[in-house]
Amino acid sequence: MLNIAVDGTSASGKSTICEMLAKKLNILHLNTGALYRSYALYFILNNLPIKSPDDADKFFEKIHIKVSFESKKQINLLNDKDITTLLNNPHVAEYSSIISQNQKVRNKIKEIQLNLANNNDILIEGRDIGSEIIPNAKFKFFITASLEERARRRYIQLKEIDKNIKYEDILNSLKERDFKDMNRKISPLIIPNDAIIIDTTNKTIDEAVNLMYEIILKG
Ligand code: DC
Numbered sequence: 001m002l003n004i005a006v007d008g009t010s011a012s013g014k015s016t017i018c019e020m021l022a023k024k025l026n027i028l029h030l031n032t033g034a035l036y037r038s039y040a041l042y043f044i045l046n047n048l049p050i051k052s053p054d055d056a057d058k059f060f061e062k063i064h065i066k067v068s069f070e071s072k073k074q075i076n077l078l079n080d081k082d083i084t085t086l087l088n089n090p091h092v093a094e095y096s097s098i099i100s101q102n103q104k105v106r107n108k109i110k111e112i113q114l115n116l117a118n119n120n121d122i123l124i125e126g127r128d129i130g131s132e133i134i135p136n137a138k139f140k141f142f143i144t145a146s147l148e149e150r151a152r153r154r155y156i157q158l159k160e161i162d163k164n165i166k167y168e169d170i171l172n173s174l175k176e177r178d179f180k181d182m183n184r185k186i187s188p189l190i191i192p193n194d195a196i197i198i199d200t201t202n203k204t205i206d207e208a209v210n211l212m213y214e215i216i217l218k219g
Helices: 014-025 033-045 053-062 090-099 103-119 129-133 147-159 167-183 205-218
Strands: 003-008 028-031 065-070 073-078 122-126 139-144 196-199
Touching: 003 014, 003 129, 014 028, 014 122, 014 205, 028 073, 028 103, 033 053, 033 065, 033 073, 033 090, 033 103, 053 090, 053 103, 065 103, 103 122, 103 129, 122 129, 129 139, 139 205, 147 167, 196 205
Parallel strands: 003 122, 003 139, 028 122, 139 196
Antiparallel strands: 065 073
């Protein structure tokens, strides 16, 4: 099976690039952040506050996460309900960041990822894919861009929704997020030794996709 591992920093263009690249290669694309977000959504829908990663333990048996693909599009299921459209909000993001530090949750999500990787040609996108989930993947990429450029991109995105948003606030929150992602005890975001770094600071999305595509074609 063709397995491609893609990790990288927040707002590096990673998800868009992965989606386009998988399409071009005609293989599945798994966004693993959505799995952590699916867990988090359970707590939000049931009004259960999450303050520390251990808070997830009590409810572990009640939460069943699944992923399916319809026409290669990822569908996320929480206790058999399609919750794909509910995952992209800041509250879910905040809870998922805490929940992603729960080892039981990580083990369960790892099982889902390995099952998909063993049975499909697939590009898996996340934070620990090349280092922890599929270290033997044929291709490993790490996508990033300068902090300032990532903040600029996110600012443009968020300005559409909230006119009062400030660039400095976004820059600081990205900086904090990088620090947390790279310094947490469980599965920190690291650049695997054998990963190819794709720096998108001065690249368009298309340029980054084409570069990765060429690397894969050359094998
Ligand atoms: O990429 P995202 O924002 O959708 O991810 C949601 C949370 O899950 C984020 O706090 C990082 C975490 N995550 C992780 O720990 N490991 C992954 N492979 C993917 C996401």
